[in-house]
Amino acid sequence: MRSRTDRLNKWFAEQTALSLGIAALGAVALAIGLVGTLAFLWSEGLTPSTELVETAVSQTQGAILWTSIALGAAALSGFVLYKRAPTKAAREATISGAALGVQAILFSLAFLVFRTGEKFPIFVRQFFSFEVLSEFRNQFVTGAKNTVILAAGGEAVGIVLGLIFSLLILSSRRVVRAPARAYINLFRGTPLLVQIMVGYFGIVLGLGLDITGSIVVIVILGLNAGAYTAEVFRAGIQSLERGQMEAARSLGMSYGKAMRYVVLPQAIRRVIPPLTNEFVILIKDTSLVFVIGLTFQQRELLAVGRDAFAETFNSTPFMAAAALYLVVTLPMIRLVTYLENRLRSGLVGVAA
Amino acid sequence: MTEQRSLVCLENIHKRFGELHVLKGIDLDIDAGGVVVLIGPSGSGKSTLLRTINLLEEPTEGRVIFDGVEITDIRADVNRVRTEIGIVFQQFNLFPHKTVLGNITLALRKVLKLSEAESVERAQQELKHVGLEHKDDAYPGQLSGGQQQRVAIARALAMRPKLMLFDEVTSALDPELVKEVLDTMKHLADEGMTMVVVTHEMGFAREVGSRLLVMDDGRIVEDGVPREVFENPEQERTKSFLEHVL
Numbered sequence: 001m002r003s004r005t006d007r008l009n010k011w012f013a014e015q016t017a018l019s020l021g022i023a024a025l026g027a028v029a030l031a032i033g034l035v036g037t038l039a040f041l042w043s044e045g046l047t048p049s050t051e052l053v054e055t056a057v058s059q060t061q062g063a064i065l066w067t068s069i070a071l072g073a074a075a076l077s078g079f080v081l082y083k084r085a086p087t088k089a090a091r092e093a094t095i096s097g098a099a100l101g102v103q104a105i106l107f108s109l110a111f112l113v114f115r116t117g118e119k120f121p122i123f124v125r126q127f128f129s130f131e132v133l134s135e136f137r138n139q140f141v142t143g144a145k146n147t148v149i150l151a152a153g154g155e156a157v158g159i160v161l162g163l164i165f166s167l168l169i170l171s172s173r174r175v176v177r178a179p180a181r182a183y184i185n186l187f188r189g190t191p192l193l194v195q196i197m198v199g200y201f202g203i204v205l206g207l208g209l210d211i212t213g214s215i216v217v218i219v220i221l222g223l224n225a226g227a228y229t230a231e232v233f234r235a236g237i238q239s240l241e242r243g244q245m246e247a248a249r250s251l252g253m254s255y256g257k258a259m260r261y262v263v264l265p266q267a268i269r270r271v272i273p274p275l276t277n278e279f280v281i282l283i284k285d286t287s288l289v290f291v292i293g294l295t296f297q298q299r300e301l302l303a304v305g306r307d308a309f310a311e312t313f314n315s316t317p318f319m320a321a322a323a324l325y326l327v328v329t330l331p332m333i334r335l336v337t338y339l340e341n342r343l344r345s346g347l348v349g350v351a352a
Numbered sequence: 353m354t355e356q357r358s359l360v361c362l363e364n365i366h367k368r369f370g371e372l373h374v375l376k377g378i379d380l381d382i383d384a385g386g387v388v389v390l391i392g393p394s395g396s397g398k399s400t401l402l403r404t405i406n407l408l409e410e411p412t413e414g415r416v417i418f419d420g421v422e423i424t425d426i427r428a429d430v431n432r433v434r435t436e437i438g439i440v441f442q443q444f445n446l447f448p449h450k451t452v453l454g455n456i457t458l459a460l461r462k463v464l465k466l467s468e469a470e471s472v473e474r475a476q477q478e479l480k481h482v483g484l485e486h487k488d489d490a491y492p493g494q495l496s497g498g499q500q501q502r503v504a505i506a507r508a509l510a511m512r513p514k515l516m517l518f519d520e521v522t523s524a525l526d527p528e529l530v531k532e533v534l535d536t537m538k539h540l541a542d543e544g545m546t547m548v549v550v551t552h553e554m555g556f557a558r559e560v561g562s563r564l565l566v567m568d569d570g571r572i573v574e575d576g577v578p579r580e581v582f583e584n585p586e587q588e589r590t591k592s593f594l595e596h597v598l
Contacts, residue, residue: 241443241445243441243443243445244445244447246408246441246445247441247445247446247447247504248447248459249408249431249434250406250408250434250437250438250439250508251434251435251458251459251463251507251508251511252431252432252434252435252459252463252464252511253431253459253462253463254431257462257463261458261462262447262458265449266447266448266449269449
């Protein structure tokens with residue numbers, strides 16, 4: 001924390017009035033364009049969509065956008081002075097200001113033109129009818145919950161299967177390897193959508209099995225994730241130096257003990273980032289299960305969005321579903337980056 | 353036919369890696385006590401020979417008898433035999449996810465089934481033995497190469513082996529760290545540990561070794577007291593090899 005304030009102080013010390021001014025100009029330009037627009041629309045009321053359109057095409061909104069463009073242009077023109085900046089930090093600030101200015105100009109200009117379009121009112125009604133959402137609010141909350149349950153359940157099954165099958169495909173015996181390889185190839189080589197359809201319509205409905213839809217889905221997602229996870233674990237195990245296994249065996253450990261106490265603890269640490277990545281993909285893959293038509297209470301996000309669309313013929317529910325997927329996946333994506341950085345910095349798994 | 357007095361008997365050992373014929377019929381008896389030093393040009397098969405003694409390399413042909421038990425027999429309990437043969441590697445091969453103490457106690461607890469308290473006590477004893485009693489909390493990555501190698505020696509010693517194998521243990525070390533590891537090994541030899549040492553350290557071979565084997569092209573070409581072999585090699589190629597390394 002302290003070093004961060006130190007660096008900030010140093011950065012300020014190296015700035016000139018001009019470089020700071022240009023950086024601030026660019027930042028303000030973009031802030032007025034983006035935040036200003038959103039705040040204005042928000043303050044005038046997002047519903048109903050007819051009023052939202054009126055706000056968006058109003059003169060006040062135009063003034064906001066023109067202000068943003070003017071400030072952005074000023075920041076951009078400051079760019080020609082960047083060579084006069086006496087320090088590297090000051091130059092960087094000038095360039096940042098200019099870049100922000102360009103972004104402000106592009107956004108505001110696009111919005112300025114876009115809102116004059118003939119279909120603009122229809123567009124807003126189709127995608128930003130927030131009044132539609134309030135009706136389905138509880139269903140979306142349930143949908144998001146179900147998405148997380150399906151993904152977490154599938155991942156749990158997938159990790160167990162992946163671990164088992166990664167050990168099987170590393171066997172020195174062909175008769176052990178071959179069936180494990182066949183499973184992995186089957187589930188990696190066919191589309192998940194086909195697996196869901198065969199599994200649910202073909203096996204469960206076709207054979208008249210009495211299993212809850214969400215359980216079927218978790219099993220199918222788990223089988224699919226297991227095939228990918230097995231390869232991730234295999235790569236992790238094989239990334240360890242051969243000497244680790246040899247050292248463990250030379251101390252009298254059996255193959256199983258050496259795996260359990262020496263190889264796997266290190267391999268699992270190494271594969272946590274790709275494993276988290278697989279989980280993000282699995283979260284999004286749950287959207288495919290809408291095809292089997294789960295019961296009202298078991299529907300995941302996309303099924304809720306699609307049903308809401310069918311009822312209202314409005315696309316706002318899709319936007320809501322997409323936004324909720326992001327709410328779930330973005331923290332996971334951040335986690336992957338964090339873990340990768342931590343691994344790279346050598347806190348875990350530095351080999352001798 | 354098994355001589356009970358020898359700790360290790362190798363009988364007609366061959367090792368092939370595919371087309372490559374690495375060991376070409378090795379017969380060797382090693383008695384308890386004493387330091388056998390194994391030298392030879394790279395690719396001569398000395399590391400492979402060392403690793404067949406604890407079956408890290410399974411011989412393609414031939415028998416390995418350790419302490420009266422034929423361990424190449426398919427019915428032999430190789431895991432149990434390995435607890436009696438310690439090995440130290442060129443690359444240390446410490447477990448990076450475990451502390452120094454954890455590295456040493458792991459096999460004591462999981463293989464020898466000692467209690468937590470017993471294993472820790474024994475580990476600390478062995479750390480003291482190699483002069484690293486204050487490093488028990490450290491992770492291998494926080495130690496110098498020489499310290500890591502001494503931990504690896506302590507880890508092997510903690511099993512209370514009857515035989516210690518050293519596979520070019522100083523080759524991966526910075527020059528200034530070689531001595532501390534060699535000193536530890538010398539100390540161990542002085543205590544009477546039976547050791548087989550593959551090394552390029554000719555000074556160590558001459559000073560500490562009680563028997564010197566020279567390998568060339570998969571065969572043992574010289575076998576004798578180090579001083580005599582160094583001064584009076586029987587084979588012409590041994591002479592030229594020694595001229596290169598001395």
